[in-house]
Structure formats: structure tokens, C-alpha cells
Amino acid sequence: MEKIKLLIVDDHRILVAGLKKLFENSATVQVTGVAFSGKECRSAIIKELPDVILLDINLPDASGIDLCKEIKSQHPEIKIVALSSFNEYAIVRRMLENGASGYVVKNAMPEEIKMSVEMAANNASFLCEEIDLLMRKRSKNPIWLTPREKELLKLIVDGFTNHEIAEKMFLGVETINSYRKNLLIKLGAKNTAILVRMALEEKLV
Amino acid sequence: MEKIKLLIVDDHRILVAGLKKLFENSATVQVTGVAFSGKECRSAIIKELPDVILLDINLPDASGIDLCKEIKSQHPEIKIVALSSFNEYAIVRRMLENGASGYVVKNAMPEEIKMSVEMAANNASFLCEEIDLLMRKRSKNPIWLTPREKELLKLIVDGFTNHEIAEKMFLGVETINSYRKNLLIKLGAKNTAILVRMALEEKLV
DNA sequence: TAAGAATACCCCCAAAAAGGGGTTTTTCAA
DNA sequence: TTGAAAAACCCCTTTTTGGGGGTATTCTTA
Numbered sequence: 001m002e003k004i005k006l007l008i009v010d011d012h013r014i015l016v017a018g019l020k021k022l023f024e025n026s027a028t029v030q031v032t033g034v035a036f037s038g039k040e041c042r043s044a045i046i047k048e049l050p051d052v053i054l055l056d057i058n059l060p061d062a063s064g065i066d067l068c069k070e071i072k073s074q075h076p077e078i079k080i081v082a083l084s085s086f087n088e089y090a091i092v093r094r095m096l097e098n099g100a101s102g103y104v105v106k107n108a109m110p111e112e113i114k115m116s117v118e119m120a121a122n123n124a125s126f127l128c129e130e131i132d133l134l135m136r137k138r139s140k141n142p143i144w145l146t147p148r149e150k151e152l153l154k155l156i157v158d159g160f161t162n163h164e165i166a167e168k169m170f171l172g173v174e175t176i177n178s179y180r181k182n183l184l185i186k187l188g189a190k191n192t193a194i195l196v197r198m199a200l201e202e203k204l205v
Numbered sequence: 206m207e208k209i210k211l212l213i214v215d216d217h218r219i220l221v222a223g224l225k226k227l228f229e230n231s232a233t234v235q236v237t238g239v240a241f242s243g244k245e246c247r248s249a250i251i252k253e254l255p256d257v258i259l260l261d262i263n264l265p266d267a268s269g270i271d272l273c274k275e276i277k278s279q280h281p282e283i284k285i286v287a288l289s290s291f292n293e294y295a296i297v298r299r300m301l302e303n304g305a306s307g308y309v310v311k312n313a314m315p316e317e318i319k320m321s322v323e324m325a326a327n328n329a330s331f332l333c334e335e336i337d338l339l340m341r342k343r344s345k346n347p348i349w350l351t352p353r354e355k356e357l358l359k360l361i362v363d364g365f366t367n368h369e370i371a372e373k374m375f376l377g378v379e380t381i382n383s384y385r386k387n388l389l390i391k392l393g394a395k396n397t398a399i400l401v402r403m404a405l406e407e408k409l410v
Numbered sequence: 411t412a413a414g415a416a417t418a419c420c421c422c423c424a425a426a427a428a429g430g431g432g433t434t435t436t437t438c439a440a
Numbered sequence: 441t442t443g444a445a446a447a448a449c450c451c452c453t454t455t456t457t458g459g460g461g462g463t464a465t466t467c468t469t470a
Contacts, residue, residue, distance in 0.1 A: 159399035194364035
């Protein structure tokens, strides 16, 4: 049986080096390429036709969530394992929705990372322990947003600016700013448009 | 019978002067106050308790659409006639949804403006000729957006930035900019949040 | 009672959107 | 065939947002 061809996509070069090292003496996995951006990733895919991609979610030029969707739509046979420092429910969920086979946090055990790649290649899915726990907790408890966050989200959906929201909620604009940025992270939305869409589609408001 | 108490709300002072003049010798209408901003409008309402408000849609500090909703929720008995230079279907529609009794464009005939105030005071609704025509045309023909605009709106809802959209549509960023601003006007949305919401709620995409 | 959420605040700065003006070319229907 | 609508483009400016760091109180619950 041939080795699993793995493409590593991450802009954090040190981490990439570590990952390459990790698979150096692997009997089952061979790192056939690395990419440091979404753009490089796309061309690497065409050149190398990897079996599995270890895909960072925070690329400088692209959202891993979108990139994952794009790759899966063009190459459904390629398995994708998300690599991220976020352990946010909504992000994991969206990645899985977009076709990812696995999700590991960057500080996961090396064994977990190896495992995720191998399982992905074998059409199985894998979540590192931390994420697995998170998903179990959340699936029981689907209230991800705090009361304050919901309040804020409602006002964003109603089209108010941070300034207006601040007045309505009797808070400082900076506070609203922080909350808003937090909402983007929590929901894995890259901007207001997605935020509003998620709020409406998933009836969070 | 007492005269109709009219509050004029518009930041365009010359226009306000013209309107005051228009009602100067009216036997039925008396201008009891003017306001040049949303803020002034709110306090004028409390002080004067007008019967009818001639409300400009483009105030410096507020959207007439929102302000209308706000006033109607607090003072359902006050009639509102929208005064605007826009003759966009969606804007008129939203104003009427928000409780406006009439809608006149700023270059309407003076008689039409007088008429609208009187009819509003008598619990009737009134649209100036131009708007009336527009509404009749549109109600037959519910396709408000051109193909290109729909395409763009879809991409906005999907969370892409102007830059990304430009690439996808093989157009310049400036073009996307213009289209986008046009969409805001056409749909009477004040920002992306509202745009996305309308797109989803009215299933324009 | 101590860790962990949640709440509220702060800074800097860059990117994106919005508001305001425009122009030119193509397309299509009256 | 001509005139309106649609499509594409351009410039300038301000406002809003997003990205990246934080910190200091509460409140809550294991």
C-alpha cells in the first residue's frame, strides 16, 4: 500500500517544520508538500494531488472555512483535517459542514495529529480530545450565546452601528466593539454579512 | 373644528421655509413646529403633540424609516407623511410598513403635499402621483433587481468583500462599489446587515 | 474559595463599507 | 433609431468594521 500523500497548509512556518518532522519517519504518511497561504494551497493541490490536507483555519489570504468548502467542491476525494487554535463550537461545526474529516487543535498531542491524518485517509472522521469534549458539551447545550451577546446580535441584525448600539445598551462603543469581535469568533463568521445570515438562519435572535 | 397641528421634520432649511410658507394661510393646517434632526423631532413631538408629521427620510442623525417606526410605536395616533427625494419602491414599501400614512416626493406639486397632510389627518393614506405610479408598476412586476444586482447580492450574503466579489465577477472593485451602493439605495437598506436581512427575508437570492 | 464565565472597558491600526460626486459603453425595447 | 436602462468604471472622503492586543470587575458554581 502506498503512503498517504499529505499536504500541510499553514502560514506559521515553525509549526509547519514541526509537522514535517512529525511525519518524517512515518511508515504510512508522506508529506508531499507545504503551502503557506490559500493561493499556494490551491496550486499545490493541482501539482501534488494529495490524499489529505492538514488545513489551518487562519490563513493570511483566506478563511479556512471557505477554502475547505472550495476544495471539497472541486476535489471531493481529498480529505481535509482542520488545524486550528480555536476551540469554538460554531467554527468546528462549520468546518465539518463544509466537508472536513477531522479537527485538531494546534496544541493537541502529536499522536492525535497523526491519528487524524490516517483516519481521514481511511474515510473516517476524527476530532482531537479537546474538540470532542467541546462538541459533546455543546450538543447537549445549544445555547452558545450569553444574554448580552444575543441582545447585541439582535441589534446588529437590526442594522444599528456600534455607536447606536452603545447608546441603546448604555455601554461604551469600545465595549460593543469587543463584544462584536467576540461574536465573529464565536460564530466563526468573517464579517457582518455572515453574522446576520447565521443569526437569521439559525434563529439565534 | 380645530386646525391640524403639523410638525415639519427636515434638515433642508430652505425646503422647510417653503413648506411653512405653503401652509401659512391654510384654513385647515397650522404648522406648530419644525425640527431639523431626529433628535429635535423627538423633543418636538413631546412638546407639541402634533396631529401630523411631515417627515424627511434623510435626516442627518437618523433614518426616517426607523424614526417612523419608533414614533408610531410610541404615538400611534400621530400620522406620518414621508417626505423624500427617493422614488424607490422598497423605501416606500418600508415606510408604509412602518406606519406612514403618506409618501410625497419633494418635487411634488404643492397641492399634493397639502392634500397628503389633510388626508393623513383624516385617517386616509395618500401617495403623490409619481409614487402612486411607481407602486402600481412594481406591484405588477416584483422583479426589482437586475440579474447583475442579484448576482452581487448573493455574493454579499455569502460574506465576500468587494475585492473578492470583483475577482469572482471579473469586474473592477470600483464597479462593485457602485453596484453595492446602488443596492443599498434600491432596497432602502442603510448597511450590509439590513441588506443581508432583506435578501434573506424577501428571498431575493 | 478559587477557577472560570460573563460583563465592561481600553488602545492602535488597517481594511472595508458608505456617502458623495461623476463618465462611458452596451443592450434592448418602444 | 433613439432613448432609457443596465452594465462597467473612476475619484474622494468619512465612517464603520475588523484584527490584534490587552485589563478589571462581578457573578457563579464546582
